[in-house]
Amino acid sequence: GENVEQHPSTLSVQEGDSAVIKCTYSDSASNYFPWYKQELGKRPQLIIDIRSNVGEKKDQRIAVTLNKTAKHFSLHITETQPEDSAVYFCAASQGGGSYIPTFGRGTSLIVHP
């Protein structure tokens, strides 16, 4: 089955800095890569996703890049703000098929004011 590795497990940055979270996956059949944000005590919620036919996708201060050859994808957050502090999960799945996504272990992002 699919295996998703996520690094780092904790990331501490100063407000205004950029943050990068990296994930690798093992199954070359995976073609859908969502990122979820979980604030303290809340449920995970989708913030951005990318499909395998796209190399990069941006939404305001967040962007996701995908390297299919190397089987890794990354979340980039620019101009971080304290409200970006949360746990971020990457996932990989065969979107469109009868497959449940596999999640990474999560990255706790702390943005210091």
Added chain:
Amino acid sequence: NAGVTQTPKFQVLKTGQSMTLQCAQDMNHEYMSWYRQDPGMGLRLIHYSVGAGITDQGEVPNGYNVSRSTTEDFPLRLLSAAPSQTSVYFCASSDAGTAKSRNTIYFGEGSWLTVV
């Protein structure tokens, strides 16, 4: 449109007791799943269902049972609670998606379970 609703939000159980976590979704999603979240372990899949009458095991199924008699409901049963089952449980649902669309997962608000 309530999305994914799970109950109870908090529960304390004694070792050996059984209980059911309820989950319902009103988005007509085919896929439903249960995850447990423990510190440093991320979201681990317990059981999942790809449609009414169909269930399958995930990564950590031992000690849990599920059934899917309707599209809307996917209850999780703890058969004989153990302290190792102390965790936060999330129910989730998604549609099948297509080759060109996302199959976004929608999570419930979570159930905090403590087994003493």
